Amino acid sequence: MTPIVITVPQLPFRTRAMSLWPFILLTPSVVDNPCIMAHELYHYRQQRRYFLIPWLIAYLLIGIFYIGKPANKHPMERRAYQIQWECQRK
Numbered sequence: 001m002t003p004i005v006i007t008v009p010q011l012p013f014r015t016r017a018m019s020l021w022p023f024i025l026l027t028p029s030v031v032d033n034p035c036i037m038a039h040e041l042y043h044y045r046q047q048r049r050y051f052l053i054p055w056l057i058a059y060l061l062i063g064i065f066y067i068g069k070p071a072n073k074h075p076m077e078r079r080a081y082q083i084q085w086e087c088q089r090k
Contacts, residue, residue, distance in 0.1 A: 003044050007031050020056075021047035035087035042080040 003024045011018050016030045019040045030036040047055045059076050066074045072081040 001048070003041070019043035019047060021052045035084045038087050039080045039084040042083050046076070 001022060003019070004022050005024045005026060007028060008025050010027060011025060016027045017036050017040050018025045021044060024037070024040045024044060026036070026040075050058075059074075062076060063074055071077055
C-alpha cells in the first residue's frame with residue numbers, strides 16, 4: 001500500500017514530518033526532500049508491520065527515557081536517521 005502524503009502547515013513538537021499509517025504528514029519546508037521522505041517511509045513500513053497503535057504506544061513509552069536527548073538516540077529512530085543521513089551523503 002502506498003502512503004497518502006499530506007502537506008500540513010505545521011506539526012507538534014517542532015517536527016517537520018510524521019508518519020501515522022496510512023499517512024505521511026509533511027510541512028512545506030520538507031515536502032520536496034527525498035531524504036526526509038526516506039526516513040518517514042521507514043516508519044511507515046514499521047507501522048504497517050507492527051500495526052499503528054502498538055507501534056505508537058511503544059514509541060511513546062520508550063520516548064519517556066529519551067526526553068531532552070537528541071531524537072536520533074531513540075531506539076526506534078536510529079535506523080530511520082541512518083537511512084536519512086545515507087541519503088544526504090549521496
